[in-house]
Amino acid sequence: MLPPRPSQPLLALVFALALLVALVVPPAQAAEPTLGELAAAKGRYFGSATDNPELTDAPYVAILGSEFNSITPGNSMKWDATEPQRGQFSFARGDEVVALAQRNSQRVRGHTLVWHSQLPGWVSNGGFPATELRSILQNHVTTVATHFKGKLAHWDVVNEPFNEDGTFRDSVFYRTLGQSYIADALRAARAADPAAKLYINDYNTDGLGAKSDGMYNLVKSLKAQGVPIDGVGFQGHLALQYGFPYKMQENLRRFADLGVDVAITELDIRMNLPADATKLATQATWYSDVTKACLAVSRCVGITIWDYTDKYSWIPSVFPGEGAALPYDENLRPKPAYNALRTALGGTPGDPGPTAACAVAYKVESQWNAGFTAAVTVTNRGTTPINGWRLTFAFPGDQKVTQGWNAGWSQTGRDVTAANASWNGTLAAGASASIGFNASYTGTNAAPATFALNGTACRAS
Numbered sequence: 001m002l003p004p005r006p007s008q009p010l011l012a013l014v015f016a017l018a019l020l021v022a023l024v025v026p027p028a029q030a031a032e033p034t035l036g037e038l039a040a041a042k043g044r045y046f047g048s049a050t051d052n053p054e055l056t057d058a059p060y061v062a063i064l065g066s067e068f069n070s071i072t073p074g075n076s077m078k079w080d081a082t083e084p085q086r087g088q089f090s091f092a093r094g095d096e097v098v099a100l101a102q103r104n105s106q107r108v109r110g111h112t113l114v115w116h117s118q119l120p121g122w123v124s125n126g127g128f129p130a131t132e133l134r135s136i137l138q139n140h141v142t143t144v145a146t147h148f149k150g151k152l153a154h155w156d157v158v159n160e161p162f163n164e165d166g167t168f169r170d171s172v173f174y175r176t177l178g179q180s181y182i183a184d185a186l187r188a189a190r191a192a193d194p195a196a197k198l199y200i201n202d203y204n205t206d207g208l209g210a211k212s213d214g215m216y217n218l219v220k221s222l223k224a225q226g227v228p229i230d231g232v233g234f235q236g237h238l239a240l241q242y243g244f245p246y247k248m249q250e251n252l253r254r255f256a257d258l259g260v261d262v263a264i265t266e267l268d269i270r271m272n273l274p275a276d277a278t279k280l281a282t283q284a285t286w287y288s289d290v291t292k293a294c295l296a297v298s299r300c301v302g303i304t305i306w307d308y309t310d311k312y313s314w315i316p317s318v319f320p321g322e323g324a325a326l327p328y329d330e331n332l333r334p335k336p337a338y339n340a341l342r343t344a345l346g347g348t349p350g351d352p353g354p355t356a357a358c359a360v361a362y363k364v365e366s367q368w369n370a371g372f373t374a375a376v377t378v379t380n381r382g383t384t385p386i387n388g389w390r391l392t393f394a395f396p397g398d399q400k401v402t403q404g405w406n407a408g409w410s411q412t413g414r415d416v417t418a419a420n421a422s423w424n425g426t427l428a429a430g431a432s433a434s435i436g437f438n439a440s441y442t443g444t445n446a447a448p449a450t451f452a453l454n455g456t457a458c459r460a461s
Ligand code: G2I
Pocket: 074, 075, 117, 118, 159, 203, 235, 266, 314
């Protein structure tokens, strides 16, 4: 039986009241969504490369951890880092990047198992016969992929196998083994980590052209042979002076139509220095256009920029006189490209960095019929330390804190305050405090919608 219907006048009154509330109550100051959150709303990720030496830079780490939902180690999973001597494996630096990603609930793109560069001399100059080199390659792929098994979303299994004209690059692997080294590497990676999506990755394949034709033909033949390949990475190292890739969207689509995912894996857009407003505006348009090309292709799963700040870009050391390639400047301030990315991802211009100086992760860890336990992580996303903090939030229902830890907890009506304990009052830039509580409730146990630290709205993460 249906519940009794409210009378017409009552409905009108409720409606009028709701309208009044909507008009006079300002919306809670919602934090701007990050690039990662905007991409996630489109079913994509938005990532950044990073590198171990940068991880001591707390303001840098704070933005890396909050703005992106994927990270890629720029160097620490390469052959020279993971197997510098034959049979001697070293994973500490790769593990450090994985642990950071796990703390920030980010996925990791593994980069890279087989590449002609950053390849130790014992491999490139070893003069190994084919059988031995094949087993060296298989052992490397198997050992590294097994070590990181289950922790990586993607693996760039083979990196940069092509020359500019679309022929195979004359690496020690191609010279000794022919193109079969690519299938061997993919098969070994699949056997070692069946859950990771396996990619081939290259540069100057972003648009239609001879090099991307070479990649296209390779992927087509690998698929036809049943070789395990899940995706193609388009690095996207672009330069204003060389023009935008020719028909990028069409190119991404033709690969997707082969039955593989595609991803922009190392995006940066350099220019001749000095940068000026015109170049930065063009750069912003290009960042937007790459993003739109990806969003237009349903199998384009995400975008990674090759680090996010000009402070740590590889460009100036390799292309003297060029740079300013990333969406944040050397002082970690967003450039026009940053807002262009936000807009292309369906957001509005904004800057979650300064406006959301804190992030709060609220997690109900266990719940029973009349009570629950919650863990709350408070992160300082700003660039300066916080000395002394008060976290405030409001329960949407009748939840009542009964006992809390690692903070001084108090509650008035629905409003809860957690003041720092003596030992966690100082939060360095990028640092977090973990606090928690037990509470009672009846009905439903919805999470608080907004949080503030010392009166400033935080991003819920
Ligand atoms: O070159 C840009 C990228 C092109 N696609 C593949 C990527 O793996 C590659 O990344 C870069 C890293 O971002 C750089 O950081 O690869 C370079 C090497 O090819 C990396 O540079 C090297 C320096 O050249 C070395 O001097 C340094 O020892 O980084 C090494 C580790 O810090």
